[in-house]
Amino acid sequence: MYLYHAYVAVCASESLAFLRSFLDRFECNGYSFFCDLRDMESGSIIVDEIERKMRISGSLIIVYDNSFFKDDMAKFTIEVGKQIQLGNKYFKLIALEVMPIPAEHLSYFKSFSRISVKKHYEERAYQQILKILTDTDLTEDDIEVENRRLKHRNEQIAVSILVNLQPPQKLFSECRKGIDLYKKLVETKSEELYFIRLVVLGQEGVGKTSLVRRLLQESISQVKSTNGIEINVNKYGISLCTGEWKFHKDLFSTNGNAILFRKFTQMEEYEKLRREISKEKMGKDKVLFKLSNVGRSIRSLVESENERAKHEAWKESLQNLPVENSLDSGRTATISVWDFAGQQEYYPTHQLFLSKNCIVLLVSNISKGLDQNELQETVLYERNPNRKQILSEVHDYVQYWTKTVHCYGDISRNEDKFLNPPIIPVATHVDKIQSNVQEHIDDYREA
């Protein structure tokens, strides 16, 4: 259940240390933010703002910098609507930046009844919100605008759109009975949600993006060099029972339905209703048949005519639940794939996103000769620019990345005493090897 709100703000770089410490505290270690290391001038006001908001709301603030990603910023709005787990709390990321929002994410706003907005004096933000509204059932009257002239340069883009979260599913919001049930569910039940973060690392041009595209069953034509970071969320889930990758166009809301429904079926009320209908025959499709009877029986509990009409819609929602996903396929972990830019300038940023709970894919181009200096790369160390290391062999390469992950990342040992996060080496460009393919592969394995 997502009971907490997370807000998005835009931040400058000296907030980095602060952010890192608070994200560490929540064990999320840079889960969804980024700061621009170049803009060293203006972060403190934002930090105050963040602290103030945290004190007031106890909410998480996701912060990243607009300027760093430039044109690619739109990719970051993909985070909107995401559920994240921090410690033992669940957050739904419900705020967004003023950048364009991919159409597929607009659907998240359809379940909200009202949006309140801190209006930015830049018209662009307001226009953005209006665009959201036109794509949903909401109207301009549904938004509250708080005019606030912001003094600080950076705050010009720090617009938060704070959305009042309503019971997320029609099932629990159509009638009083449903709302009561929802409240009861939220108060009394909890659910473990599972997320897997797949981090893809490796030298520039080795094929990270192509690999990600393949994993996500997308086209690999027109792959461009990654600028900063590209995050793919809500495209796939992984069954915790079978390990199978499942494609869900709308995995997020399916999970929401599944969770609520599962909890609903554990309630006393549900059992009572089931007993009431136990004499009725079960049809071919047992689950659907049961659901329709549950709906019919609940009707008698609804008092007013008005409520009765709403109840019909509620019953329909019950019937339309994605029963197959929620009941039969077991638990699913949603997967997010983080594809990093391979240019050296970005290396220092990787550590922000590494955590013991992620899985790292270390990609290397196996077609490059191990002793032909083709692989050569000089890496600078962030903390000591005078220190350089030449990676001339695949062994150096793998070792460099392994150390980077395990030195900077938040590490622990798993049951087999191996260090977390686990690193899975992936070799690309095998097709380019002209001869002795197996030898190359063996060399790589050895390294």
Ligand SMILES: Nc1nc2c(ncn2[C@@H]2O[C@H](COP(=O)(O)OP(=O)(O)OP(=O)(O)O)[C@@H](O)[C@H]2O)c(=O)[nH]1
């Ligand atoms: N022949 C061949 N080409 C590949 C393979 N994998 C990737 N490529 C090509 O290599 C080029 C670079 O691939 P990308 O996927 O952009 O590499 P990247 O590691 O994401 O690059 P950066 O984002 O710049 O770090 C593209 O032209 C791909 O089509 C492979 O296995 N075989």
